[in-house]
Structures are given as structure tokens and as C-alpha cells.
Amino acid sequence: MINREFPATRLRRNRYDDATRRLVAEHRLSVDDLIWPIFLREGDGPAEPVASMPGVARTGLAGLARHVEQAARLRIPAIALFPATPAAQKDSEGTQALNEDNLMCRAARLLKAEYPQIALVGDVALDPYTDHGHDGVLRDGYVANDESVAILVRQAVNQAQAGIDIIAPSDMMDGRIGAIRAGLDAAGLIHTRIMSYAAKYASAFYGPFRDAIGSGGALRGDKKTYQMNPANSDEALHEVAMDLAEGADMVMVKPGMPYLDIIARVKARFEVPVFAYQVSGEYAMIMAAAQNGWIDGERAMLESLLGFKRAGCSGVLSYFAVQAAAFLEANP
Numbered sequence: 622m623i624n625r626e627f628p629a630t631r632l633r634r635n636r637y638d639d640a641t642r643r644l645v646a647e648h649r650l651s652v653d654d655l656i657w658p659i660f661l662r663e664g665d666g667p668a669e670p671v672a673s674m675p676g677v678a679r680t681g682l683a684g685l686a687r688h689v690e691q692a693a694r695l696r697i698p699a700i701a702l703f704p705a706t707p708a709a710q711k712d713s714e715g716t717q718a719l720n721e722d723n724l725m726c727r728a729a730r731l732l733k734a735e736y737p738q739i740a741l742v743g744d745v746a747l748d749p750y751t752d753h754g755h756d757g758v759l760r761d762g763y764v765a766n767d768e769s770v771a772i773l774v775r776q777a778v779n780q781a782q783a784g785i786d787i788i789a790p791s792d793m794m795d796g797r798i799g800a801i802r803a804g805l806d807a808a809g810l811i812h813t814r815i816m817s818y819a820a821k822y823a824s825a826f827y828g829p830f831r832d833a834i835g836s837g838g839a840l841r842g843d844k845k846t847y848q849m850n851p852a853n854s855d856e857a858l859h860e861v862a863m864d865l866a867e868g869a870d871m872v873m874v875k876p877g878m879p880y881l882d883i884i885a886r887v888k889a890r891f892e893v894p895v896f897a898y899q900v901s902g903e904y905a906m907i908m909a910a911a912q913n914g915w916i917d918g919e920r921a922m923l924e925s926l927l928g929f930k931r932a933g934c935s936g937v938l939s940y941f942a943v944q945a946a947a948f949l950e951a952n953p
């Protein structure tokens with residue numbers, strides 16, 4: 622029990638001035654904590670703004686190196702790639718995921734050549750490539766687990782061979798981490814890391830992302846038979862335990878802000894690197910309120926990111942990554 626009594630103790634004393642507040646600060650956000658998700662488009666056209674994510678655009682390969690230049694200069698350690706696939710390239714099996722010249726692979730090769738110091742995170746799931754918008758293949762209307770896993774393994778190997786450093790399976794199929802680890806190892810890719818989307822919830826906060834990659838309109842039904850029920854917390858620990866046993870190097874909780882309790886439980890229980898994904902809807906909410914003058918966008922951004930650190934995260938995937946890194950550089 623912590624036994625401290627007023628007036629001998631006045632907790633406000635440690636908040637008295639900026640110097641003292643800095644000295645007693647328990648957590649701190651740094652550029653090393655940031656992973657920047659970016660959206661890719663086909664073709665030579667200009668970057669296309671994502672309407673529901675002000676400040677975010679889908680970038681073509683011609684402009685990609687320039688798009689990433691500031692992030693590289695700021696020393697953002699990792700970038701996560703998300704391709705928007707033209708409808709003509711989608712099919713029911715998501716075969717474009719296995720094409721070694723698909724948008725993600727071409728982007729990975731380009732970025733590896735240009736910025737070898739930046740770790741590339743590859744999302745492994747079929748939803749950017751399926752005409753039904755699900756993360757796996759459908760059999761009798763149900764996302765078939767084992768058949769989907771077999772495809773996801775090939776997708777992961779394809780990405781790693783193109784230069785993706787960190788494979789991030791976001792599909793929530795059972796057993797995929799073990800299968801992907803074995804597939805990578807069999808291909809000699811023993812250094813490729815796996816950041817598992819271990820506790821990924823069936824969430825309303827992915828809406829703007831589905832606009833960004835164009836999977837939302839196509840999505841038939843919902844993802845509740847594979848993504849987790851927001852009502853559950855114990856179940857997240859089982860997801861994490863299994864993914865770690867199967868070979869995950871790092872685990873992720875997603876979305877972020879409504880699930881800080883999950884992050885804290887996972888960190889306390891497993892003592893492994895935990896990441897949060899501050900998802901598209903969280904970004905959109907902060908931006909929309911800020912643009913209306915209802916909150917201070919910069920402070921809300923920094924407070925939300927610091928909250929992930931306090932909850933126990935090693936890092937955060939955030940669409941604010943570049944903005945936050947620029948702020949941290951200017952305010953060391």
C-alpha cells in the first residue's frame with residue numbers, strides 16, 4: 622500500500638514548474654516509437670487524397686521516394702505499406718497477392734533501394750485483393766481458415782522476397798503465425814520478423830481505411846467470424862499466447878485508443894514488444910474535431926500517442942507519424 626498523507630505530501634509540488642514536470646515524467650514519446658502506414662496507388666497519376674482522412678493520400682510509385690523523403694530525414698524507423706488494388710485485378714481468391722510484381726512488391730523494392738535503413742512492414746491478408754473484401758477465401762459463404770492460411774503463407778514469402786522486413790499478418794486466421802514462420806524459414810528467410818496483429822477487433826474504426834484501399838464498398842457482410850468481439854479481453858491473451866508460441870516476434874493490438882486496457886494486460890502478462898495500431902477512424906476523429914476547431918489537433922495527437930506508451934507499447938502505427946516526428950524534432 623502506498624501510504625502518503627497530506628499535508629506532508631502535496632503531489633502538486635512535482636507539478637509546480639516545467640523543469641520538475643520534466644524530471645518526474647514517467648513516459649516519453651520518441652521518433653523511435655513510430656511506424657508510418659502509407660497507401661499506394663497504381664499508375665502515374667498524382668497522389669489521390671483520401672476524403673475521410675484529411676492529410677492522407679494514396680501515392681503512386683513515381684512519387685513514392687519523394688513522399689517518404691521527410692519520414693526518412695526524420696529517422697522514422699518503419700513504414701507499413703497498404704496497396705489500393707484496381708477492381709480489374711481483384712478476384713475471389715485474391716490471386717494478385719501472390720504476384721511478385723504486384724504494387725506492394727514493386728513499392729518494397731523501390732523503397733529498399735532508396736531507403737535501406739527504413740524497415741518495411743507488409744500487411745498480410747487478402748482483403749486488398751479479393752472482390753468480396755474479406756481477408757481470406759470464401760467457401761460456402763464462410764471465410765475458410767486453413768485454405769486461407771495456405772495462401773497467406775505464400776503471400777508472406779512473396780512480400781519478404783521483395784524486401785519486406787517485417788511481416789504483419791492482419792487476417793486473424795487461426796494458426797497463421799506458425800504456418801507463416803515455417804514458410805519463411807523454408808524459404809531461407811530466417812531474419813524476416815513477424816509482427817502479428819494478435820488481438821484485432823471487429824471494429825467500426827476501420828471505415829476510412831476501407832475507403833483508402835477501396836475494400837469497403839466491396840465488403841460482403843462483416844468480419845465478425847474472424848476478428849475479435851470488442852466485448853472480450855481474456856480472449857486477447859489467448860490470441861497473443863498462441864501467436865507467441867507460433868513464433869511471433871512482436872504483437873499488436875488494434876484498434877488503439879478504445880483498447881488501451883488490452884495493451885496493458887498483454888504487456889503485463891507476456892513482457893514482449895507490444896504495438897498499437899492507431900487506426901484510420903481514430904485519426905479521422907482527431908482530424909475532424911481539430912478542423913472544426915473543437916480540439917487542439919496537435920495536442921490531441923501527442924496525448925493520444927503518449928497514451929500508448931503509458932499503456933505499455935513499444936511503438937505505434939499512426940497516420941500522424943510524420944507530423945509527430947516533425948514536432949518531436951522541433952521540440953526535443
Ligand code: PBG
Pocket residue numbers: 744745746747748756791792826827828829830831844899900901902
Ligand atoms: C485489413 C486491414 C485493415 C486495417 C489494416 N489491415 C482493415 C480491416 O480489417 O478491414 C485497418 C487499418 C486502419 O483502419 O487504419 N487486413
